[in-house]
Amino acid sequence: MKQFTYVIEHMEPEITGWPELEYKNMLKHVKLHLSHLDPNLKNNMPESLKGAQVSTDSVSEWPKEVQQRVLLLDPASPHELSPEDAENYDYLLFGGILGDDPPQDRTKHLGPKQMTTDTAVLVSQRVLEHGIKLSDLEFVDFPEIPLGKKQTVELPFRYLVENGKPKLPDGLLDLLRKQNDEPLF
Template sequence: MDWRTRIVIRKAEKGLAPEDGDGEFEWFLFGGILGDDPPRDRTSELRVLGFPTRHLGPVQMTTDTALGVTKKVVHDKIPLDKIPYVDFPTICFNPKESVEMPFRYIADEKNEPILPLGMRKLLHEDLNKSFDF
């Protein structure tokens, strides 16, 4: 199966919602973000202990994106389905160099992914690395 068509198995029944920021939760623990394929379900330890769970949607996102989405939902009161996303964006550096990111990102007003500071430069530098055996 193509990696683009895989749906992340969500163990949490409920998605994160704006009302989750109204005092129900004091802390948010993130697990399964940038996880393995197949998933190892590392958050099962929290479920076994009875912690309430929420998911952030069906597409895997980077940790910084998950934090940004959580802030938008619980602090800014924006529902998960109202946040603009871009899935699997291609970051172009010039007409001959680009990299496709296999994650979901929050989209800016130009529908470009919001990347952490320095990430674009790091990705471009990584294009010049090779496997030396």
């Protein structure tokens, strides 16, 4: 089975909190590459992310022949991702921050709703590495998550459903409960 490299252009000087949990979740399942890292961050990666490939350059600086094999996952793309796309690409890029480079004709969408980045990674893996069509995957939109006895929070994204529940990164519920008193978004 072909394996892809899942590339995230990281835009912040640090990796903590929710993004760290999402990256850990990705690392459990896919070959992860974090690009565009601050040099200081690259040399001081959180212990939990030591398994990821890291680089300071942006994908827009990669050689043109490698960029030919990069697919950008972009909710605004006119084309839906399908298992047949697997042979044309080696790298999947998440983040939607590159403008025209790679050019627009190498973008695909994963349906009409915005997913968290780790959900988008897992969904792409199911389609391209496992050959499962998007329409055969089960999703939940804007799940409501209990925080305490009475309080809930609605997460404004689409998630995969696993065992009847939204598939959230390990540790996210604890993080949300801790942040209960602070604004979440």
